[in-house]
Amino acid sequence: MTVHSVADKNARDPEAPKRARILDAAEVIFARHGFFAAKVSDVAKEAGVADGTIYLYFKNKDDLLISLFERRMVQLNDGLKAAIVGKQPREALRAFIRTHMQILADHPTATEVLTIESRSSNKFMKEYDNPAFVDFLRTLGGIVTAAQDAGEFDDAIPPHIAARMIFGLLDELALAWVLARTPSINGGSPGTRPKKFDIVRAADWIIHMVETGLVRNASKELA
Amino acid sequence: MTVHSVADKNARDPEAPKRARILDAAEVIFARHGFFAAKVSDVAKEAGVADGTIYLYFKNKDDLLISLFERRMVQLNDGLKAAIVGKQPREALRAFIRTHMQILADHPTATEVLTIESRSSNKFMKEYDNPAFVDFLRTLGGIVTAAQDAGEFDDAIPPHIAARMIFGLLDELALAWVLARTPSINGGSPGTRPKKFDIVRAADWIIHMVETGLVRNASKELA
Amino acid sequence: MTVHSVADKNARDPEAPKRARILDAAEVIFARHGFFAAKVSDVAKEAGVADGTIYLYFKNKDDLLISLFERRMVQLNDGLKAAIVGKQPREALRAFIRTHMQILADHPTATEVLTIESRSSNKFMKEYDNPAFVDFLRTLGGIVTAAQDAGEFDDAIPPHIAARMIFGLLDELALAWVLARTPSINGGSPGTRPKKFDIVRAADWIIHMVETGLVRNASKELA
Amino acid sequence: MTVHSVADKNARDPEAPKRARILDAAEVIFARHGFFAAKVSDVAKEAGVADGTIYLYFKNKDDLLISLFERRMVQLNDGLKAAIVGKQPREALRAFIRTHMQILADHPTATEVLTIESRSSNKFMKEYDNPAFVDFLRTLGGIVTAAQDAGEFDDAIPPHIAARMIFGLLDELALAWVLARTPSINGGSPGTRPKKFDIVRAADWIIHMVETGLVRNASKELA
DNA sequence: GATGAATGAGGCTTCATTCAT
DNA sequence: GATGAATGAAGCCTCATTCAT
Numbered sequence: 001m002t003v004h005s006v007a008d009k010n011a012r013d014p015e016a017p018k019r020a021r022i023l024d025a026a027e028v029i030f031a032r033h034g035f036f037a038a039k040v041s042d043v044a045k046e047a048g049v050a051d052g053t054i055y056l057y058f059k060n061k062d063d064l065l066i067s068l069f070e071r072r073m074v075q076l077n078d079g080l081k082a083a084i085v086g087k088q089p090r091e092a093l094r095a096f097i098r099t100h101m102q103i104l105a106d107h108p109t110a111t112e113v114l115t116i117e118s119r120s121s122n123k124f125m126k127e128y129d130n131p132a133f134v135d136f137l138r139t140l141g142g143i144v145t146a147a148q149d150a151g152e153f154d155d156a157i158p159p160h161i162a163a164r165m166i167f168g169l170l171d172e173l174a175l176a177w178v179l180a181r182t183p184s185i186n187g188g189s190p191g192t193r194p195k196k197f198d199i200v201r202a203a204d205w206i207i208h209m210v211e212t213g214l215v216r217n218a219s220k221e222l223a
Numbered sequence: 224m225t226v227h228s229v230a231d232k233n234a235r236d237p238e239a240p241k242r243a244r245i246l247d248a249a250e251v252i253f254a255r256h257g258f259f260a261a262k263v264s265d266v267a268k269e270a271g272v273a274d275g276t277i278y279l280y281f282k283n284k285d286d287l288l289i290s291l292f293e294r295r296m297v298q299l300n301d302g303l304k305a306a307i308v309g310k311q312p313r314e315a316l317r318a319f320i321r322t323h324m325q326i327l328a329d330h331p332t333a334t335e336v337l338t339i340e341s342r343s344s345n346k347f348m349k350e351y352d353n354p355a356f357v358d359f360l361r362t363l364g365g366i367v368t369a370a371q372d373a374g375e376f377d378d379a380i381p382p383h384i385a386a387r388m389i390f391g392l393l394d395e396l397a398l399a400w401v402l403a404r405t406p407s408i409n410g411g412s413p414g415t416r417p418k419k420f421d422i423v424r425a426a427d428w429i430i431h432m433v434e435t436g437l438v439r440n441a442s443k444e445l446a
Numbered sequence: 447m448t449v450h451s452v453a454d455k456n457a458r459d460p461e462a463p464k465r466a467r468i469l470d471a472a473e474v475i476f477a478r479h480g481f482f483a484a485k486v487s488d489v490a491k492e493a494g495v496a497d498g499t500i501y502l503y504f505k506n507k508d509d510l511l512i513s514l515f516e517r518r519m520v521q522l523n524d525g526l527k528a529a530i531v532g533k534q535p536r537e538a539l540r541a542f543i544r545t546h547m548q549i550l551a552d553h554p555t556a557t558e559v560l561t562i563e564s565r566s567s568n569k570f571m572k573e574y575d576n577p578a579f580v581d582f583l584r585t586l587g588g589i590v591t592a593a594q595d596a597g598e599f600d601d602a603i604p605p606h607i608a609a610r611m612i613f614g615l616l617d618e619l620a621l622a623w624v625l626a627r628t629p630s631i632n633g634g635s636p637g638t639r640p641k642k643f644d645i646v647r648a649a650d651w652i653i654h655m656v657e658t659g660l661v662r663n664a665s666k667e668l669a
Numbered sequence: 670m671t672v673h674s675v676a677d678k679n680a681r682d683p684e685a686p687k688r689a690r691i692l693d694a695a696e697v698i699f700a701r702h703g704f705f706a707a708k709v710s711d712v713a714k715e716a717g718v719a720d721g722t723i724y725l726y727f728k729n730k731d732d733l734l735i736s737l738f739e740r741r742m743v744q745l746n747d748g749l750k751a752a753i754v755g756k757q758p759r760e761a762l763r764a765f766i767r768t769h770m771q772i773l774a775d776h777p778t779a780t781e782v783l784t785i786e787s788r789s790s791n792k793f794m795k796e797y798d799n800p801a802f803v804d805f806l807r808t809l810g811g812i813v814t815a816a817q818d819a820g821e822f823d824d825a826i827p828p829h830i831a832a833r834m835i836f837g838l839l840d841e842l843a844l845a846w847v848l849a850r851t852p853s854i855n856g857g858s859p860g861t862r863p864k865k866f867d868i869v870r871a872a873d874w875i876i877h878m879v880e881t882g883l884v885r886n887a888s889k890e891l892a
Numbered sequence: 893g894a895t896g897a898a899t900g901a902g903g904c905t906t907c908a909t910t911c912a913t
Numbered sequence: 914g915a916t917g918a919a920t921g922a923a924g925c926c927t928c929a930t931t932c933a934t
Contacts, residue, residue: 018893034343036259040929041896050895052931061929090438119398120257120343144437154439157428161420164399165392165432172391173384175342197384205380209388213436214367215313216377241918263904273920278905464914480789482705486908487917496916498910507908536884565844566703566789590883600885603874607866610845611838611878618837619830621788643830651826655834659882660813661759662823687897709925719899724926899931910920 019057022047023071026064031112035065035121065121072110073132079103080139089147094207096143097170101203104174108181115175137163166210173202242280245270246294249287254335258288258344288344295333296355302326303362312370317430319366320393324426327397331404338398360386389433396425465503468493469517472510477558481511481567511567518556519578525549526585535593540653542589543616547649550620554627561621583609612656619648688726691716692740695733700781704734704790734790741779742801748772749808758816763876765812766839770872773843777850784844806832835879842871 025047029038040061044051058064083099084092104111141163147153157165177199248270252261263284267274281287306322307315327334364386370376380388400422471493475484486507490497504510529545530538550557587609593599603611623645694716698707709730713720727733752768753761773780810832816822826834846868 036343039927044896051929052896053894055930056893116342119339119341120259147437152439153437156431157437161396161425161428162432162437164395165429168391168393168395169388170391171395172387176387202384205384206388208379209385209432209436211436211438213432213434214370214376214380214385215434216375262902267921274904275906275921276919279918284904482789485906490917497908498917499915501909502914562788565785565787566705593883598885599883602877603883607842607871607874608878608883610841611875614837614839614841615834616837617841618833622833648830651830652834654825655831655878655882657882657884659878659880660816660822660826660831661880662821708923713900720925721900721927722898725897730925895932895934897931897933899929900927901929902927903925905925906921906923908920908922910918911916912918913916 018047018049018053022049022054022057022064023068026068027109027113030065030068030117031109035113035117040064062121065117068113069118069121069130070132072107072114073130073136076100076103077132077135077139080136084139084143089143089150090152090211092143093147093166093210096140097166097206097210098200098203100170101174101199101206104177105199108178111174112178115171115178137167140166166206169206169209173199173206177202241270241272241276245272245277245280245287246291249291250332250336253288253291253340254332258336258340263287285344288340291336292341292344292353293355295330295337296353296359299323299326300355300358300362303359307362307366312366312373313375313434315366316370316389316433319363320389320429320433321423321426323393324397324422324429327400328422331401334397335401338394338401360390363389389429392429392432396422396429400425464493464495464499468495468500468503468510469514472514473555473559476511476514476563477555481559481563486510508567511563514559515564515567515576516578518553518560519576519582522546522549523578523581523585526582530585530589535589535596536598536657538589539593539612539656542586543612543652543656544646544649546616547620547645547652550623551645554624557620558624561617561624583613586612612652615652615655619645619652623648687716687718687722691718691723691726691733692737695737696778696782699734699737699786700778704782704786709733731790734786737782738787738790738799739801741776741783742799742805745769745772746801746804746808749805753808753812758812758819759821759880761812762816762835762879765809766835766875766879767869767872769839770843770868770875773846774868777847780843781847784840784847806836809835835875838875838878842868842875846871 022043026038026043029043029046032038033042040054041051043064044054047054054064058067080096080099080103083095087095137160141159144153144159144162144166148155148159153162177197180197245266249261249266252266252269255261256265263277264274266287267277270277277287281290303319303322303326306318310318360383364382367376367382367385367389371378371382376385400420403420468489472484472489475489475492478484479488486500487497489510490500493500500510504513526542526545526549529541533541550560583606587605590599590605590608590612594601594605599608623643626643691712695707695712698712698715701707702711709723710720712733713723716723723733727736749765749768749772752764756764806829810828813822813828813831813835817824817828822831846866849866
C-alpha cells in the first residue's frame, strides 16, 4: 500500500537530479519554517546547491511551492488511482480513504507542507487553478457518482460537494495528526500537545463517518 | 439566526473604539491581500489611523492577526452556545452546524481570513495554543458525547475525533464558498471559478453527512 | 568638601519643582541607557510626569541633555571656585583637583552621564559653545597662569593647554572610575571588571603628575 | 614617522577590497554626522556599494563602528610598538607619545571618530572588552613599569594608572585638535573656534607634563 | 550548467513631538 | 499648567533575484 518514494531521500544525495533534490530540500525547509518565513538560500543550502541554481530550475520562490504541491499531488493521485482501479464504488471509496492516509503517513514532511501551507497558497494556486487538486476531486467525485448511480449511495448530496466533504475530513484529520506530531519550533511542551493518534485508525473513522454518519440505526446493527 | 455585527461596519466610523476599528481594517486588508502580503500601513490607512497608532493597541503585525482570530472565534463560540442552549443533542448538533454556517455567511470577510489564513498562522497559534479554538472543539465534542451517552449516536468514533471531523466538514465547505465568491485579486476569470453554492444549503448537506453518512439504507427511508 | 545636592533626590519627590525633577530623571535614564538609546517617555515615567510635560520645560530631547550638562557644570564650577578662593596658586590647583574628584564621587550618576555622553554631544555642544565648560577651563587656566606668573610653574606649556591637559587627566580617571563601578546593563561579569580604585586617591595621583611628572629627580626627594 | 595609509584613500577606489572600502566610508560618514545620526545607506553610498552589501561584511551598524575602532586601534598599536622597539624606557615613552600624535595627525578622519564616538560606544565596547584598547594600555603601562624598575620614574603612581593618565593627556589634546580643525556641520563660525594648534608640538607638551610636571624645579634647569 | 557576491526595493517598527482635552 | 493618545517620518535590515565569472 505504501507509495515508494526515493524523492524523500534526495535532499542530500549528490547523485539525485538537481530539480528533485531542490524540491526535497524545499519541502524540508518549508515544513520547518513555513513558506513565508523560509529563505531561498536555506533551501539552497539544504539541497547542497548555490542560491542561483534554484533559479535554473524554478521561476521563483512561489514556483518552488507550486511545483512541490504539484509533484506531491500527482504522486498522491497516482497512488489513489492505482488503489481504486477495478474496485466497486463502495470498496473503492474505502481504498481511496485508506490509501490517502497511508500515503500521508509515509510522507510526514510533505504532509506538513501540503496541509499547512496549502491554503494561503491556495489563494494564488486558485489563479493557476491547481489541476492536480481538480483531478483529485474529480476522482473522488467519480467514485461518489458511481456509487449513487449504482444505488449504493443516496443522492441527497451532490457528488462534487460530497467529494469536498470527504476531502475536508481527510484534510482535517491529517492536520490534527501533523500538529500532534510536530515537535514545534521551540521544542514545545509535550504535555500540552494532543496525544498522538494513529492516522491509519483515523482512516477507519472517516470511512465510518462517510458511510453511515454518527447516528445509531437498526441497519447498522445488522451490518 | 443572524448574528448582529456592528463590528463589520467599524472600519471607517471614527466613533468606533480604535482597537475595534483597527481589527476591522486588518480583516479587510488581510482578506484582500493575505496576511503576509498585507502591509501594516495599509491596515492603518483602512482604519483611518496613523501607522504608529496600531502599535498602541497591538504588539506587532502577528498580534493583529491573532487578536483578530480570537475576537471572531469568541463571537462564533458565543453565537454557537446561544444556539444550542437547552436543546437535545441531535437538535443541538443541527443548530450548531446551521448557526456556524449562518455566522460565516454573515461575515464573509472574516470568514475569508479565518479560513484562508488560519493554518499558516495555526503554526504559531498552536504555540499560544488558541484557547478559543479549543473551546470550539470542546463545545462540539460535548454535543457528540451527550448524543452518544443518550444512545442516539453510536460510539465508534471518539467524540473529540468526531468534533474535528465536523469542523473539517464545516471548514472545507466554508473554504469552497469563500473561494467561489472571491472576486480574486486580479479580477479573476469568472469562467474558471466554481459555481456559487448556497452556504445555508451546505449546512444541510453537512447535517446529512454527519447524521447518516452517504450510504443509502432502510432506516433512512423510514425517517 | 561635599557639594550639597538635593537635586539627586528629586526624581521621585512630588514636591520638587518639576524642572529639577525632570532633569534628575533624565540623568538617571541617560546614565542607564545612554542618551541616544534613552526614551523621553522613560524620563517622563522616572520623573513621574506625563510625556508632554517635559516639553513645557525643555525645547526637545537635546535640550534635556544640554540643560543637564549646564546644571552640573555650573554646580561643579561653583564648587570649584569656592574651593580655591583665597588660595595660593599651588594650593589652589591641589584644591581644584581634589574638589573636582570629590564632587564627581558625590554624584556618580551625573558623572556617568557627563563623562560618557559629553563627547558625542560635544559635537553639538560646540555649536552652542558650552559656556560652562569654557568657564571651567578659564578657571583652571587662571590658576596655571597665576602659578606661572608667580614663578612656581615653568612656562613651557601654555596655560590653556595645561588646563586642557589637567582636564584630560581628571576626565580620564573619572571615566575609568565610572566604568569600574558601573554594574553594566546586563549584570556584567564582575571578574572581568577592573578593580575599583578610590577616586580620592586618584586626585593625589593627578596632583603628583601635574606637579612633578613621573621622572624621579633630586628636588622631589627633598620635597 | 608617518604611518602609511592606503586605507584612507579606499573609499572611492573600486579595486579596494569591499570590507576595507566600507570601513573607510563608515569612518568618513561617522566623522561627518556622528555615529547615531549617520545612516547606513549613506555609508553604502559613500562606499559605492548597495545597502545590503554592508550586511555581507558586518553584522549590523554597531558592528561597523566596533570594527572600525578595532582596525584603527590595531594599526595604532602596531605603529606604536614599532616605534618603541629596542628603546630605553624614557626614550620609548617619548617615542610612544610622539608617534601616537603623529599617527592621529596622519588620520584626521579616523581620529575624529575615535575621539568623539569612542565613549558612548565604550559603553558597549566595554562589554566586548575592547582587547585592542587593553593592548594599548598594556604597552604604555609596560613602558612605565620598565622605567620605574630602572629607577628612572618614581613609583608614586601605579603604572596602570599612569598609563591611563597618559592616555587621558593624549586623548584630550587630540580632542581639542579635532574640534579646532573641524569645519563643523553647518559651516561653523571660525571666530568662535579655538585657534588651531600643532598636534606635533602638543606631543612635546605632553612629554613635558609626563616627565616633569608643571612645577619649576632646580633639576629641570640643569637638564 | 553552476556559482554566490552583490543588489536594492520595501516594510515593520520606533519614538520624539504635538495638541485637544 | 498637565496630560497622554495620537502622530508619521524615517531607518535598519532582510532576502528574493540577478549576472559576471
